[in-house]
Amino acid sequence: MKNNYMPLHKSLLALVLPLFFLVSCATVPITGRSQLNLVSSSSMLSMSNAQYNTFLRNNKLSSNRTETARVKRVGKKLERAVEQYFRQRGLGSELRQYRWEYNLIKNKSPNAWCMPGGKIAVYTGILPYTRTDAGLAVVMAHEIAHAVAKHGNERMSQMLLTEMGGAALSSALNSYPTKTRKLWLSAFGVGSKVGILLPYSRIQEYEADRIGLIFMAIAGYNPNEAIGFWKRMSKGSKGGKPPEFLSTHPADASRIRQIRNAIPDAMKYYRK
Ligand SMILES: [Zn+2]
Structure with a gap:
């Protein structure tokens, strides 16, 4: 016969864990999935501003005017699309503290990332793809x-839990500035230079x-273009060292296949 009684420590955990997740869970705005979120938006945004500025100081911007203009043009259109999408769903306040920036970085590694607050970097190495x-x-x-x-934010929360015993971001930053910074950079895919991918x-x-296809469609870009991009990326990984972005x-x-399945939904938003 199955034993229906859990040992005391397990039943206590069963009682406490949902409470913990109740107070620390957020919901992903578009898909409705609930997620672990231990870090307040304001501390994420202030760390984001600081780390983005440090990154720009330590890295070179591309001197290619045409490609830089392309990054800014596409970035601006996407910014408007994202804001429109959130506003129409009564979620405009989610983006109120966003201060969008899009920069093209001179770096051969194919990579791109976006920190909270709309701080975007595209590396020249991804342009051939x-x-x-x-x-x-x-x-x-x-x-x-x-x-x-x-x-x-979700990744940073998980790492604060597993690596720092659930410390708050600000106290982690005070006690272990270097480690916290490394965790942050890896949480946003800034690169293998920090040693953690x-x-x-x-x-x-x-x-x-799924969400990206919708944003690009609203901005006036055909979501079907995603298939070609990912195919070029996957070809680029054959032979030799795979691009960092691919790892x-x-x-x-x-x-x-999953992108193909998500395209019909995104096409509902597409206006040429
Ligand atoms: Zn990704």
């Missing part, structure tokens, strides 16, 4: 989707793909 405005919109919209779905979870990746963003057949 994006090729056009629409191709670039695939990557930027995907990264913006990670940010507005608070995936970095942390892929987003499959759930987060799928969510960012955090596997471009395999199952990803491309």
Whole structure:
């Protein structure tokens, strides 16, 4: 016969854990998935501003005017699309503290990321894969989707729990500034230079793909362009060292299949 009684410590945990998650869970704005969120938006945003400015000081901007203009043009259109999407759903306040910035960084590694508050970096190394405005919109919209779905926040919360015993971001920053900064940079995919490469979870990746396709469609870019971009990425990974972006963003057949499945929904938002 099955024993229906749990040992005391387990039943206590069962009682306490849901309470813990109740107070520390947030909901992803678009998909409705609930997520762990231990860090307040305001501390995420202030850390984001500081880390983005430090990054810009320590890295070179591209001197290619055409490509820089492309990043700014696509970024601006996506910014408007995201704000429109949130406003129409009564969620405008979620983005009130966003101060969007989009910069093209001179760096051969194919990479792109977006920190909370709309702080975006595109590396020149990803341009051979994006090729056009629409191709670039695939990557930027995907990264913006990670940010507005608070995936970095979720990752930072998980790392504060596992690496720092659940310390608050501000006290972690005071006690272990270097380690906290490294965790932060890896949470946002800033790069292997910090020594930790942390892929987003499959759930987060799928969510960012789905949301990103909608954002690019609203901005006037055809979501079907996503297939070509991911195929070029997956070809680029064959032979030699895979691009850094691919080690955090596997471009395999199952990803491309899921993107294909999400395109009809995104096409409802597409206006040429
Ligand atoms: Zn991603």
